[in-house]
Amino acid sequence: MKDQYDLVVIGGGPGGCMSALHAAKNGISVCLLEKTRDIGYPVRCGEAIGEMGVGQFFKPKESWIATRIKKCRIIAPNGTKLKISFKKEHGYILNRRIFDYDLSLMASNEGAEIHTKSYVKSIEKINELYHIHFDHLGDSKVIKSKIVVGADGVDSRIGRWAGIRTQFKMKDIESCVQYSVGNIDIDINRMDMYVGKKHAPGGYLWVFPKGEGFANIGIGVSGKYSKEKSAKKYLDEFIEKNYPTATIHTNMCGGVPCAKPLSKPIADSLMLVGDAAHFVNPITGGGIAAAMKSGMFAGQVASEAIQAEDTSEEFLQKYISLCKKDFVNRHNKIYRVKETIQKLTDEEMNYIADKINQLPPHKITLAKIFTTAILKKPSMIIDVMKMFAGF
Amino acid sequence: MIDIKENACDFCGVCVSVCPPDCIEVRESSIIIDNDICIDCDLCVYICPIEVLSSS
Numbered sequence: 552m553k554d555q556y557d558l559v560v561i562g563g564g565p566g567g568c569m570s571a572l573h574a575a576k577n578g579i580s581v582c583l584l585e586k587t588r589d590i591g592y593p594v595r596c597g598e599a600i601g602e603m604g605v606g607q608f609f610k611p612k613e614s615w616i617a618t619r620i621k622k623c624r625i626i627a628p629n630g631t632k633l634k635i636s637f638k639k640e641h642g643y644i645l646n647r648r649i650f651d652y653d654l655s656l657m658a659s660n661e662g663a664e665i666h667t668k669s670y671v672k673s674i675e676k677i678n679e680l681y682h683i684h685f686d687h688l689g690d691s692k693v694i695k696s697k698i699v700v701g702a703d704g705v706d707s708r709i710g711r712w713a714g715i716r717t718q719f720k721m722k723d724i725e726s727c728v729q730y731s732v733g734n735i736d737i738d739i740n741r742m743d744m745y746v747g748k749k750h751a752p753g754g755y756l757w758v759f760p761k762g763e764g765f766a767n768i769g770i771g772v773s774g775k776y777s778k779e780k781s782a783k784k785y786l787d788e789f790i791e792k793n794y795p796t797a798t799i800h801t802n803m804c805g806g807v808p809c810a811k812p813l814s815k816p817i818a819d820s821l822m823l824v825g826d827a828a829h830f831v832n833p834i835t836g837g838g839i840a841a842a843m844k845s846g847m848f849a850g851q852v853a854s855e856a857i858q859a860e861d862t863s864e865e866f867l868q869k870y871i872s873l874c875k876k877d878f879v880n881r882h883n884k885i886y887r888v889k890e891t892i893q894k895l896t897d898e899e900m901n902y903i904a905d906k907i908n909q910l911p912p913h914k915i916t917l918a919k920i921f922t923t924a925i926l927k928k929p930s931m932i933i934d935v936m937k938m939f940a941g942f
Numbered sequence: 943m944i945d946i947k948e949n950a951c952d953f954c955g956v957c958v959s960v961c962p963p964d965c966i967e968v969r970e971s972s973i974i975i976d977n978d979i980c981i982d983c984d985l986c987v988y989i990c991p992i993e994v995l996s997s998s
Contacts, residue, residue, distance in 0.1 A: 586969060586970055587970045588970065595954060668970075670969050670970070704955065705955065705956065705959045706954075706955030706956065706957075706958035706959045706968060707959075708958065708964065711964050717959075718959065718960060718961065718962060718964070719959050719960050721960060721985060721988070721989065724956070724959060724960060724989065726956060726989050726990070726991045727956075727991055728991045728992060772991075774960065774985075774988065774989050777988055777989055777991070778987075778988035781990070781991060781992065781993050782991035782992075783991055783992045783993065802952065803952060803954070804952045804954045804956070804991040804992050805952075805954040805955070805956055805991075806954065806955070806956030806959045806960075806989070808959075
């Protein structure tokens with residue numbers, strides 16, 4: 552480990568690894584610090600992503616893909632199942648453990664240093680350099696860096712230490728639990744999403760297949776409602792009722808942002824990426840692609856800043872512009888739709904599901920579901936139109 | 943004052959993500975709440991998905 556780097560990346564998920572990869576590729580010195588003992592583990596993720604979410608960066612390796620998702624069912628509170636086939640783009644359920652590990656290998660192949668078991672305790676800016684204080688395998692260490700990328704996830708503190716308010720409002724975060732479940736009967740090409748207050752108030756419950764007979768079954772309950780009944784209680788009741796033979800092989804929990812993207816995820820010599828910058832699709836909770844994209848942009852902009860010898864907030868504005876154009880504007884529109892969807896009652900959701908199910912199966916698309924929802928909540932029209940226009 | 947059922951904690955950090963005064967530190971396998979800074983808002987108790995935290 553050196554005393555000083557051009558860039559220190561804090562956090563070794565997809566956002567952090569992509570930052571390190573692209574910064575190193577562009578020739579600057581990079582050190583990535585990960586608090587846990589493994590890159591890619593523990594997995595705190597449903598692991599679903601669209602084909603292009605990965606494909607826009609890499610030709611996916613078979614080992615990254617657990618299952619291919621070709622269809623989904625959205626299940627209304629009354630049990631009505633809306634069946635949708637994905638025609639344009641399929642999805643993947645990833646093996647995040649392998650995927651993240653490979654991303655970190657790619658970053659190190661480009662010259663980035665990776666250090667696990669490295670918990671960052673504080674950062675302070677002295678003159679032009681960030682001093683990063685961390686515990687590494689029980690020893691207290693300090694390294695200096697011209698730029699810091701905070702890729703430290705939903706519980707990011709890096710931004711706070713640089714004066715960016717990263718705390719979530721309770722209505723903008725989902726309280727989540729997920730089990731890796733075995734001994735169940737499922738279709739490996741189909742994902743199920745249970746909606747409504749009955750299943751998961753302000754969020755949804757998912758069954759994402761990971762292989763023959765096993766799946767990620769998880770739930771997100773909005774922080775607005777999690778006080779009344781915990782996510783774990785909802786999930787346990789669901790599994791007992793719907794998958795009584797299930798065996799639980801992994802317990803995990805976590806928070807998923809369903810917030811507006813931070814409007815200013817930068818400070819002098821510092822950028823936040825991925826969940827740390829609240830870059831998550833506020834309806835689906837999907838954040839891998841946005842983390843990778845923002846990570847890539849941050850890595851590129853960091854290398855440009857080093858070459859230009861200007862790491863000021865003003866220079867780093869370019870990072871914000873790149874994210875805005877790519878996904879932030881779209882996430883802002885999706886956020887408004889989310890707010891309206893959260894206001895739908897279970898009765899309204901049942902009505903929408905029953906209406907849509909009267910259509911011939913080939914006509915059932917996500918767009919159709921939204922347009923039918925509009926009939927119930929006319930105020931959604933503009934938001935939904937904006938959302939689809941942005942796609 | 944927040945009580946922690948530490949053996950049940952998954953160290954996921956969702957409590958950190960909502961803590962207004964930023965008084966929680968979650969590491970790979972530890973959680974510390976600084977009760978001197980804690981404002982007793984109980985948001986961490988409400989957001990914890992597995993009911994590890996309680997207020998007293």
